[in-house]
Amino acid sequence: MSEKTMIDVKNISKLYKLYLKPADRLKEALNPFKKKYHNDYMALNNISFEVKQKEIVGILGTNGSGKSTILKIITGLLTPTSGSVNVNGKISALLELGAGFNQELTGIENIYLNGTMMNLSKEEIDFKLQQILDFADIGDFVYQPVKTYSSGMFARLAFAVAINVEPDILIVDEALAVGDMFFQEKCYEKMKQMVQNGATILFVSHSLSAIRNFCSRAVWIEKGILREQGPADEICEKYKYFIEQKEAKTLAKSSDIQDSEDQFEVKLNNKIFMKSIKLNKDILMTGEDLLFTISLGFREKELKYGIGLIIYNEKGDIVTLFNTIRDDIELNQPYSMFNISIKNNDFLEGKYFISVHISDEMAMYAYDRNDYISEFRVISKKNLRGLPISEGYFRCKHQWEILD
Ligand SMILES: Nc1ncnc2c1ncn2[C@@H]1O[C@H](COP(=O)(O)OP(=O)(O)OP(=O)(O)O)[C@@H](O)[C@H]1O
Numbered sequence: 001m002s003e004k005t006m007i008d009v010k011n012i013s014k015l016y017k018l019y020l021k022p023a024d025r026l027k028e029a030l031n032p033f034k035k036k037y038h039n040d041y042m043a044l045n046n047i048s049f050e051v052k053q054k055e056i057v058g059i060l061g062t063n064g065s066g067k068s069t070i071l072k073i074i075t076g077l078l079t080p081t082s083g084s085v086n087v088n089g090k091i092s093a094l095l096e097l098g099a100g101f102n103q104e105l106t107g108i109e110n111i112y113l114n115g116t117m118m119n120l121s122k123e124e125i126d127f128k129l130q131q132i133l134d135f136a137d138i139g140d141f142v143y144q145p146v147k148t149y150s151s152g153m154f155a156r157l158a159f160a161v162a163i164n165v166e167p168d169i170l171i172v173d174e175a176l177a178v179g180d181m182f183f184q185e186k187c188y189e190k191m192k193q194m195v196q197n198g199a200t201i202l203f204v205s206h207s208l209s210a211i212r213n214f215c216s217r218a219v220w221i222e223k224g225i226l227r228e229q230g231p232a233d234e235i236c237e238k239y240k241y242f243i244e245q246k247e248a249k250t251l252a253k254s255s256d257i258q259d260s261e262d263q264f265e266v267k268l269n270n271k272i273f274m275k276s277i278k279l280n281k282d283i284l285m286t287g288e289d290l291l292f293t294i295s296l297g298f299r300e301k302e303l304k305y306g307i308g309l310i311i312y313n314e315k316g317d318i319v320t321l322f323n324t325i326r327d328d329i330e331l332n333q334p335y336s337m338f339n340i341s342i343k344n345n346d347f348l349e350g351k352y353f354i355s356v357h358i359s360d361e362m363a364m365y366a367y368d369r370n371d372y373i374s375e376f377r378v379i380s381k382k383n384l385r386g387l388p389i390s391e392g393y394f395r396c397k398h399q400w401e402i403l404d
Helices: 022-030 067-074 107-117 122-136 139-143 151-164 181-196 208-214 232-254
Strands: 005-019 038-052 056-060 082-087 091-094 169-173 200-204 217-222 225-231 272-279 283-285 290-298 305-312 318-323 337-342 350-360 366-379
Touching: 005 022, 005 067, 005 200, 022 038, 038 067, 038 082, 038 200, 038 217, 038 225, 056 067, 056 208, 056 232, 067 082, 067 169, 067 200, 091 151, 107 122, 107 139, 107 151, 122 151, 151 169, 151 181, 169 181, 181 200, 200 208, 208 232, 217 232, 225 232, 272 350, 290 305, 290 350
Parallel strands: 056 200, 056 217, 091 169, 169 200, 272 366, 283 366
Antiparallel strands: 005 038, 005 082, 217 225, 272 290, 290 337, 305 318, 305 350, 350 366
C-alpha cells in the first residue's frame, strides 16, 4: 500500500456558540458590557488522524458526535476554530443529500452543474455523461427537475456524479443509506475499483457491518473526542460494546419515564425533534404484539415531514423499516404522538436496535436522527419438541400444503 498521506487532520477543534433565541445574537453584539448570551459547545475537540492513499477509512460515532462536522471541515465547507487540515488531491463529496444540487434544475442540468463545480470542462462532462446516466439508471427522470425525485433516485444520481468525476478522494456521509440494496452493492463494487486505481475513501456510516466489511480502518469520534482509531473490525467490536452498554442504560431509564417527560436532551436547532420513544415490552416472544410509541416536538408548524423507524440486528444490518413516506402517509401538520404496532411479531431470537429518523416529505433532509436509541430482545417461540420455530432474524408468515 502506498504511504502517501491524502488527508492530514491535525488538532481540529470546532466551537459553536449556541443561542437560545436568534435575538440573543444581536443582543450580545450590541451589549456595551460584552455580556455573554450564548453557551459554548465544543462539537470537535482536538481531533487528529491521517488517511493514506488507497485506504478506505470509516468514521463512526453516535448521533451528534461530530462526524459530519469533521467531513465538512475536510471538504472546506466549514472552517475549524483551531487546527489544520491538509488535503492532497481532488475531493468529491457526498454529504447531505441535496447539497450541491439545484432542486429546480433537471438531473442532466445538475450533472453539468456539479461537473463544473469539480472543474471539469463542458467537453469532459459530455464525455462522461453516458457513464453517469448508465450508473444512475433512473431512466427518463434525468429530464425532470430533481425536486420530483424520490430519495433513492436522488442518491443514485448524486452517487453516479460523485464517482464519475474521477476524484482522488471520495467522501461519503451516509448517502448510501437511502439507496436500495442492489444499488448499494453496485456502489461498493465501484468504490473498491476506484481504490484499486489509486483513490482514497472516507466513509461515514451507522451500519457497523458496512464499516466492518468495506473499510480497512476506522476512526471513532464520540461527543467530539477521538475515542479510538485502528483496524475496522477491532474498532467496530469496541463500538458495538459501547452501544450495548449505553442502550442498556437508556432502556433502564426509559422504563421509569412517565408520559410527559422528554427522554432526550432538547435539540435546539431542530424544527422537528423526537421527544421520546417507548416500547410496550423490551423482552418479548416471537408472536407477541409489539407497540412503539414515538412522541415529537415542533418548533415550526408549517412543515411536511415523514417518520421512519428502522430496526437493526446486532451486526448493524437493517432487518426491516417502517416509514410514513414509503407507506404513502402524508404528514403536513404537527402531530405529537405516533403508534406503530406489529401484530404477532415475526422476529426470531436476538437483540434488535431501533433508530428513528424524521425527515422532510421527500426524505432528503433529516430534521432529527436518533440512531440506536432503543432496543428489544426477542425470545424465539419453541415447537412441540422444544426446538426454536426457525433460525435467522425473521420468519415470514407462511403455510405448508401437502399435496400428495
Ligand atoms: N451550525 C451549528 N450550530 C450549532 N451546533 C451545531 C451546528 N452544526 C452542528 N452542531 C452540533 O454539533 C454536533 C456535531 O454535529 P454533527 O452533525 O457533526 O454530528 P454527527 O456525528 O454527524 O451526527 P449524526 O450521526 O446525527 O449525523 C451536534 O451536537 C450538533 O447539534
